[in-house]
Amino acid sequence: MKVTVTVNGSEVAAEVADRTLLVHFLRDVAGLTATNVGCDTSSCGACTVLLDGRSVKSCTVLAAQADGRDVVTVEGLASGPDEMHPVQRAFRAEHGLQCGFCTPGMVMATVSLLAENPSPTEDEVRSALEGNLCRCTGYHNIVRAVLAAAGDGKTAAQ
Amino acid sequence: MIPAQFSYQRASSVDEALELAASGGEDAKFLAGGHSLLPLMKMRLAVPEILIDIGRLSDLSYVRDDGSHIAVGALTSHDDVARCTLLADELPLLAHAAAQVGDPQVRHRGTIGGSLAHADPAADLPAVAVALDATLVTRGPSGSREIAAGDFFLGLFETVLEPGELLTEIRIPKPEASGWSFQKFTKRAIDWAIVGVAVQGGSVALVNMGQTPVRASAVERALASGAGPREAAAHAAEGADPSDDLNGSRAYREHLARVLVARALEESLSRS
Numbered sequence: 001m002k003v004t005v006t007v008n009g010s011e012v013a014a015e016v017a018d019r020t021l022l023v024h025f026l027r028d029v030a031g032l033t034a035t036n037v038g039c040d041t042s043s044c045g046a047c048t049v050l051l052d053g054r055s056v057k058s059c060t061v062l063a064a065q066a067d068g069r070d071v072v073t074v075e076g077l078a079s080g081p082d083e084m085h086p087v088q089r090a091f092r093a094e095h096g097l098q099c100g101f102c103t104p105g106m107v108m109a110t111v112s113l114l115a116e117n118p119s120p121t122e123d124e125v126r127s128a129l130e131g132n133l134c135r136c137t138g139y140h141n142i143v144r145a146v147l148a149a150a151g152d153g154k155t156a157a158q
Numbered sequence: 159m160i161p162a163q164f165s166y167q168r169a170s171s172v173d174e175a176l177e178l179a180a181s182g183g184e185d186a187k188f189l190a191g192g193h194s195l196l197p198l199m200k201m202r203l204a205v206p207e208i209l210i211d212i213g214r215l216s217d218l219s220y221v222r223d224d225g226s227h228i229a230v231g232a233l234t235s236h237d238d239v240a241r242c243t244l245l246a247d248e249l250p251l252l253a254h255a256a257a258q259v260g261d262p263q264v265r266h267r268g269t270i271g272g273s274l275a276h277a278d279p280a281a282d283l284p285a286v287a288v289a290l291d292a293t294l295v296t297r298g299p300s301g302s303r304e305i306a307a308g309d310f311f312l313g314l315f316e317t318v319l320e321p322g323e324l325l326t327e328i329r330i331p332k333p334e335a336s337g338w339s340f341q342k343f344t345k346r347a348i349d350w351a352i353v354g355v356a357v358q359g360g361s362v363a364l365v366n367m368g369q370t371p372v373r374a375s376a377v378e379r380a381l382a383s384g385a386g387p388r389e390a391a392a393h394a395a396e397g398a399d400p401s402d403d404l405n406g407s408r409a410y411r412e413h414l415a416r417v418l419v420a421r422a423l424e425e426s427l428s429r430s
Contacts, residue, residue, distance in 0.1 A: 001166060018166035018209075040159045042197050043348065045263065054237075054266040060196050061267065064166045065189075065213055112262065130347040131261025 008076025025063035045132030048105035055112030096145030098136035161199035179322035191267035232271025280350035289356035298323030311370035335359025337430030339422035367398035387423035
């Protein structure tokens with residue numbers, strides 16, 4: 001079927017098999033390979049992207065379900081090639097990554113969390129990242145990064 | 159991992175969904191959020207030939223106060239249920255339990271109707287629907303039906319829904335007794351419940367203690383005759399038929415049921 005998705009602000013249209021998953025559409029059709037396929041069973045969250053502004057696991061969404069909708073991947077966060085999004089900046093500053101495989105998903109889950117709850121407590125951050133696994137077990141720094149990003153956002157809003 | 163081939167069809171109204179389902183017959187499945195169905199399809203445990211996407215029927219996403227009961231549209235997402243202030247006031251058990259389903263990404267996509275119609279015995283909301291004496295409203299080829307939650311579930315992934323019959327609304331009477339609790343035991347945060355329990359007043363239902371949600375009738379009888387939480391909870395596993403699997407033996411699940419029911423009844427009492 002013909003699927004048209006607005007990805008990071010640009011329309012991407014392609015004829016794809018009905019069973020195409022959104023994550024494969026993003027990686028293979030749109031050529032945006034930052035979104036990783038991890039567990040492939042909706043557990044690990046490495047494939048997290050925003051669908052109409054809310055975090056979803058793109059390995060468990062059909063491309064057809066995203067037809068006509070708006071998707072943001074980690075490539076779409078920064079405003080320019082030399083810029084970083086505040087959440088990306090916080091992950092870098094707090095060393096919220098080791099191998100980096102889970103990072104795109106962690107960052108997108110964080111962007112979704114902060115859109116819903118701009119000032120989360122540490123407990124709320126840990127709950128909100130339940131669907132994202134880090135096999136390096138770098139969770140402490142990831143939580144610090146999310147809290148720093150929230151603080152950054154507050155400073156920016158003031 | 160990708161699903162086996164199927165034909166994707168998108169419905170733009172309930173009527174169209176029913177027409178597509180009628181022409182698809184037993185080879186067709188409705189697709190709501192897809193967060194239970196698509197993982198099964200990727201593992202080839204479910205192989206429908208036709209998927210009818212009802213995910214855009216936004217007129218089935220609502221929470222409405224109908225006086226004596228609350229009506230929840232079948233396509234209301236877990237996230238919307240969890241954040242709904244009307245539900246927080248009137249049916250805190252449902253709002254709280256919805257916030258415990260899966261993880262945020264799953265709650266953004268998963269729907270209350272999808273969870274009930276999928277009928278996974280380890281899912282949280284079927285037991286909540288039983289504890290709340292919900293009525294499930296359907297539309298199908300032979301018209302509309304109202305089915306008591308207690309009569310809806312037949313077995314593992316099996317309900318009384320006929321092929322082509324669509325769950326459209328969940329009607330829940332406003333509870334008379336205010337105490338409530340939802341407890342579930344998992345090894346890791348996002349896991350399915352090894353055992354769970356939903357309590358509303360004197361109504362008690364168990365998650366994953368059989369092939370369907372199980373009403374803990376012996377506990378309810380003990381409560382009705384004046385037993386305290388711990389005394390009543392001793393009956394939690396009576397009449398249940400839990401499975402033996404990697405997550406726990408039958409005896410372990412029976413033990414968990416007694417412990418969790420005691421905790422739930424104590425918490426419920428503290429809220430009444």
